[in-house]
Ligand SMILES: Nc1ncnc2c1ncn2[C@@H]1O[C@H](COP(=O)(O)OP(=O)(O)OP(=O)(O)O)[C@@H](O)[C@H]1O
């Protein structure tokens with residue numbers, strides 16, 4: 001087992017100017033499950049492929065343990081990769097699929113058999129070892145792909161969206177299986193996904209990338225509670241955090257009819273470039289529905305209520321606010337978590353207040369966290 005270190009690792013694809021991954025610095029502990037997450041094209045696969053040795057590193061270096069592997073052949077890095085398209089060999093049995101890499105490496109037959117059987121036991125595949133992939137369900141095929149990686153007993157597992165071919169229910173089931181399997185095996189794992197829920201539920205730590213640049217690294221809790229900038233704030237959490245840019249007057253942000261008091265160090269962090277404005281974020285569950293006229297409250301007109309059984313989310317517009325000044329994720333509306341047993345009608349106006357200490361404040365100019 002081993003640590004993994006990206007040290008200013010940079011990849012510029014031939015014929016492009018902007019690095020796909022720009023000076024990535026990331027240290028992954030021995031046995032850690034690190035999730036690389038971000039929107040499409042942000043450089044997740046490129047980072048993973050640099051670590052695997054499938055992509056040249058144009059600047060900086062990559063270490064596995066203390067060993068600089070920047071120029072080491074992929075086969076000599078002692079890693080195993082699970083891809084989104086895990087393409088099993090259709091004409092081979094499950095056992096042969098799982099043992100194929102060992103066979104190529106010239107491992108004795110008896111040892112291959114033993115390692116395959118061990119992996120099959122861990123993955124609940126024992127009774128399928130003689131079957132062909134076409135006679136398996138999607139989830140079982142995915143486990144065979146995992147098995148192929150496990151039998152190699154590598155120092156590091158690399159996984160690139162391994163669940164995206166599964167249906168929603170199986171994805172949820174399999175993600176818990178992979179997370180608990182990784183903990184049991186204790187093999188350092190770098191896992192790529194664009195799905196923030198997978199990141200939050202699976203990772204010991206999460207690294208968020210955007211446009212080839214690392215935005216923040218932290219535990220799921222840290223990422224959720226103290227996002228370092230507006231991008232991470234909007235990306236982590238579902239439904240997304242409400243974010244809007246508001247005028248600051250008399251030490252408070254003017255959100256609709258409400259004044260959100262700001263701490264002195266937040267105000268002190270403002271610069272000329274902010275133009276007297278700040279970006280304020282609050283999660284759907286950070287709003288309380290309160291009686292009209294409550295100090296610090298503002299009005300929201302109900303456009304739609306999404307009922308999920310255990311929860312309900314109200315999508316609405318800020319009354320007395322400028323249209324479009326407040327939005328959550330892809331929605332141009334304000335989202336409020338409400339009591340699912342007490343749901344307002346469309347058009348109804350509710351009064352909400354941000355719970356004490358639950359507003360996130362960012363620079364309007366840079367998007368960096370000030371609170
Ligand atoms: N072979 C290549 N040549 C030129 N540009 C590339 C090449 N491969 C990827 N890119 C570019 O590099 C950037 C990062 O790509 P990458 O595949 O790492 O993204 P990703 O985060 O894995 O995205 P996705 O979630 O869609 O898989 C993208 O802008 C992509 O267009």
Ligand SMILES: [Mg+2]
Pocket residue numbers: 044045046
């Ligand atoms: Mg990718």
